[in-house]
Structure formats: C-alpha cells, structure tokens
Amino acid sequence: MIYAGILAGGTGTRMGIQDMPKQFLTLGKKPIIMHTVEKFLFVPDIDVVYVAVHPNWMTYFDDLIHKYVPTQKEKIRVVSGGKDRNDSIMNIIHDIKEKSDETTDDILITHDAVRPFVS
Numbered sequence: 001m002i003y004a005g006i007l008a009g010g011t012g013t014r015m016g017i018q019d020m021p022k023q024f025l026t027l028g029k030k031p032i033i034m035h036t037v038e039k040f041l042f043v044p045d046i047d048v049v050y051v052a053v054h055p056n057w058m059t060y061f062d063d064l065i066h067k068y069v070p071t072q073k074e075k076i077r078v079v080s081g082g083k084d085r086n087d088s089i090m091n092i093i094h095d096i097k098e099k100s101d102e103t104t105d106d107i108l109i110t111h112d113a114v115r116p117f118v119s
Contacts, residue, residue, distance in 0.1 A: 001047040001106050004040040005092040008033055008053045008061070008113035009081015021057060023113040024064075033061070034068045035116035041072045050095065051113070052081040052088035 008023045023033040033051075040049045053061045058078060065073050079095050082088040089110055096102060111118060 001100065001103075002045050003092070003096060003106065003108045004043070004046045004049045005089060005108050005110040006033070006036055006040065006049065006051045006113050007081070007085055007088050007110060008051055008057075009085075009088045010054070010114075021054065024057065024060065027116065030068055031064060032116050033113045034064055036111065036113050036118065037065075037076070038069060039116065039118050040111070041069060041075060046109075047075075048077055048100075049075055050077050050079060050092045052079050052091055054081045 008021075010021060010023070023036075024031045026032075027035060037049060037051060040046055051061065058080065061078060065076055065078075069076070077095060077099070079088075079091045082091050089108075092108065092110075096106070096108070100106075
C-alpha cells in the first residue's frame, strides 16, 4: 500500500501566533491543512492519508474533515503528533503496523501540512 503522512503536529510558536497553529489558518476559503490533505486524497495511487496532529487539536481537525471532505473520511487516519517531526512519523508507522498487513512493498510519503502547494 501507499500511505501519505501529513505532519501537522506543530503549534506555530515560531510564527508568534498564540491562538491557533499555522496549519489551521485560512488560505482562500479553507484552512491550509485542508488544501494539503485534499492534494493527497485525490492522488489515485495513495491508499491512505495519515495526518499527525497535535493532541490538543485532534477534535478540531476531525471537525474539518467532516466539513471539507466528508466523502473521503474513510481514507483518512488521524494520529497524535509527537514531540518532533520524527516522533510524528514514528506514530504514523506504529499505526500502520497496528492496523494494516504491512509488507516490504509498502511506501510512506511524508509531507508538511503547511506546504499546500505540492504538485
């Protein structure tokens, strides 16, 4: 299987934003993270899109899924983000191992949530 791992566990402290991590800021008419998630959801070769989200923002992100991509929610798995990028990636890998029949042919593609202009 091919998995996308979108890393959204940060809190945006370097930007000086207090009330909301930058991945949840609006770009156009929707949050940056949803632009990024949609790009990966609509790649036919990607089977599952993982999103590693800071634990304090998981409920909020779940609400965004229901609002922006309700018909695709079965293709999305949300895991807790770690203390750093590598921890978040490991949380995704642990979830894949727990919920899937992993093989040596599996691929995990990682991408930052705040980079929505991937093509």
